[in-house]
Amino acid sequence: xxxxxxxxxHNRAVESSILKLNTFIGYTMETPNPAxxxxxxxxPSAVCFSCDVCCRFLEADSRLAPIFTETEKARVVTDGxxxxxxxxxxxxxxxxxxxxxxxxxxxCPFFNPETSHCTIYPIRPLDCQLYPFALMFSENxxxxxxxxxxxxxxxxxxxxxxxxxxxxxxxxxxxxxxxxTAQLIANWSLIGNYQxxxxxxxxxxxxxxxxxxxxx
Numbered sequence: 001x002x003x004x005x006x007x008x009x010h011n012r013a014v015e016s017s018i019l020k021l022n023t024f025i026g027y028t029m030e031t032p033n034p035a036x037x038x039x040x041x042x043x044p045s046a047v048c049f050s051c052d053v054c055c056r057f058l059e060a061d062s063r064l065a066p067i068f069t070e071t072e073k074a075r076v077v078t079d080g081x082x083x084x085x086x087x088x089x090x091x092x093x094x095x096x097x098x099x100x101x102x103x104x105x106x107x108c109p110f111f112n113p114e115t116s117h118c119t120i121y122p123i124r125p126l127d128c129q130l131y132p133f134a135l136m137f138s139e140n141x142x143x144x145x146x147x148x149x150x151x152x153x154x155x156x157x158x159x160x161x162x163x164x165x166x167x168x169x170x171x172x173x174x175x176x177x178x179x180x181t182a183q184l185i186a187n188w189s190l191i192g193n194y195q196x197x198x199x200x201x202x203x204x205x206x207x208x209x210x211x212x213x214x215x216x
Contacts, residue, residue, distance in 0.1 A: 039129050039174045042167045043154045048116065053151055054131060055111035055118070060099050066108055067096045069187040072125040079123070085109060089189035096189075126183070127190055133171050135184070135207075136192040138200070144191055144207040146175060147198035159199065172202045185210045 048054070057064060068076070068086065070093040077083045086095035099106035102113055110120045118124055132152030138145050148168070150156040158164045174180060184190060188211050 039126075039171065041129075042164065043132070043152075047154050051116075051153060053153070055108045056102075057099055057106045060101070060106050062099065062106065063192065065096050065099050066125055066127045067094050067187075067190050068125045068127070069094050069183055069190070071183075072123070075123050076120055079120075081120075089187075091187055091189040094187040094189045126180075130171070130175075134192060134195060134198045135175070135190055135204075136194055136198060138203075139194045141194070142208075144204045144211060145200045146172060146202045146204055147195075147200040149195070149198050151197050168201050175204065176206065181206050 067089060073083075073086055073095050085098050087098060088095050097108060097110070100109050107113055108118075110118055110124070112119055118128070132149045132155035134147050134149050136145060136147065137143065148155045148159060150159075155164070175184070184207055188207075191207065191211065
């Protein structure tokens with residue numbers, strides 16, 4: 001079912017979003033500030049707002065719904081979000097947001113379908129910040145890997161460019177930083193199952209060692 005959901009999103013993207021991306025050929029991709037080595041978003045906002053892949057799901061209990069770390073959940077709850085909107089995860093720390101019905105599919109409750117804006121964007125979870133990158137187990141379940149989801153039209157189109165390849169290296173450095181690695185070990189439910197649409201770009205050795213049990 002997860003694969004069908006991904007394929008459905010892909011068809012929707014092919015019909016609409018990828019055509020709009022042609023407008024951005026030659027766009028100068030955002031680059032990080034060396035003084036602030038944090039995670040940055042390489043995809044232009046205008047591209048995201050014109051896309052219909054993210055934040056929409058076929059099923060109410062989709063495994064692809066955003067997962068919040070314990071700290072991230074506490075932050076949005078402090079801002080007034082109902083804690084009842086979250087489902088506890090297997091790691092005992094993180095929680096997955098419960099989706100809400102909209103038209104013929106389901107959406108993240110923080111997503112505004114009229115504007116395609118995220119209403120908690122400044123404090124959105126790492127799970128969302130990383131996209132189109134995905135943390136997942138390898139196909140045999142023995143390794144934790146980082147990959148790029150080709151169902152993101154921008155990621156698929158610009159994957160081979162020098163700017164995107166540089167961005168890949170930056171994301172690897174960020175994910176492998178001591179603080180982020182510790183956060184992921186404590187909230188290991190953020191590591192998803194293998195997805196055929198994701199191009200693996202790096203094996204995360206420390207996370208693999210910390211989650212040594214096979215996941216298939």
